[in-house]
Amino acid sequence: MNCLKGKRVFLLGDSTIRQWWEYIVRFVKDLKPLDNHKPGKHQPKIAVNESNDITWQWFCHSYPFIASANTYPEDLKYVATRIDNITGGGDTVVAISLGAHFTPFPLDVFQKRMHNIKAAVQKLLIRSPETKVIVKLANVRENGAIEIFNNWSTFKINQILLEVFHLMDVAFVDAWDVTAVLNSKKIHPNNNILKVELDLFLSFVCSEYVATV
Template identity: 35%
Template sequence: MEQKCSSASIFCLSVTGETKKCVSGLNTPVPSGFFFKDHWTSLVCRTKTFSKSDVIRCLTGKQIHMMGDSTLRQWFEYLGKAVPTLKPLNLHASGKSGPLMIVDTESGTLITWRAHGLPLRTNKTPMADLHYIANEIDNLAGGEHMIIAFDIWAHFTTYPLAFYVNRLAIIRRSVVSLLQRAPRTLVIIKSANTGFKDIYASDWLTWQLDCALRAMFQGLAVVLIDVWQMTSCHYSPDDIHPPSIVIENEVNLFLSFICPQ
């Protein structure tokens, strides 16, 4: 049934916007959505807000492997706190670089996070625990039960763009190989955040990297979670680590691609 909205309403897009399923390969428009009362309405695809029970149902039987920096670790930490049945395993590793793991044995859910390889600004950690994203992907069989999520940007702002592009090209080759051997594997890429302003970086430097990442993976059957737009338009103060309400909306978008409506 067609819905109409008042011409006086600036939120008509929430009614007439995108209603397609959240699947791999969708383009990201500008704007990709908007916040209203701390709720993100996506204009990319049809999303939902996940309760604790929804998250458990969505992730039953899934393996989620997260690789990247601390802004992706926020997703891992949010899921660990939001779902009581997900219990941490002590892998005797650094909490800043991982590897970290939470599991729910009843639902068969496994979620891991680890930092990407060097360059990395972190606490003292064994070199053996620092694995490159491409190597990790190459060692995974993939399949419809597996979700791979990664980001890579914050620790590269002090390096030449060519160095970063070379790293992306290596990761892209591994992603292409993974999708060839296991096409039903869901690969989700988190974009860069805004708000990184200190001696190491600025939004301008970060944007150069983010543009390269988007161009590198364009045309592949992967998902881009555009948190650049989400963090740039929220009223919270600039911070490389957004507040929990923003992370909640990011995770809801992430889960909407795992369990599309």
């Protein structure tokens, strides 16, 4: 809780970074989710702690992704657009995670999307250099019934992420290494793996953060 005190955190992207939002809300009891009166998993998720001035929020990336019956088009914005609308500053943390839903498409589709996001991040860091930006790599996953959802495509996507943000003032949470070392091939890793990823994330948010067992 101390690490997030006074912070506005924007988690932008897919369901694997939505898991970060869900994990923190589940285990930090003083962080209260706000009810947006919309069912489904793709709607914006916001939790607050007023006494410690914490805002912890997740927003889904825009298409492509596998939509559900309760998906509202007005809630789906490109990550670059959301970043353009973030003021930034020393109290602001932006975490980005895209990849899994792009594996059925040619790699240049993902590459173009990430270059647009890179441009938005560059503008954000120019107007607010103190903003923390963290990029989460895609995790290892099992090969599904559709062969294009596979680790080779995911590996290539991670290469693109590393190349696009090379030499930029951003940090990386290497979910590929974490899930590979811990021998997880689930699309949505378990709580033990999420804790490791979040410990890495929080260590970038505040240098004094110490992971707990």
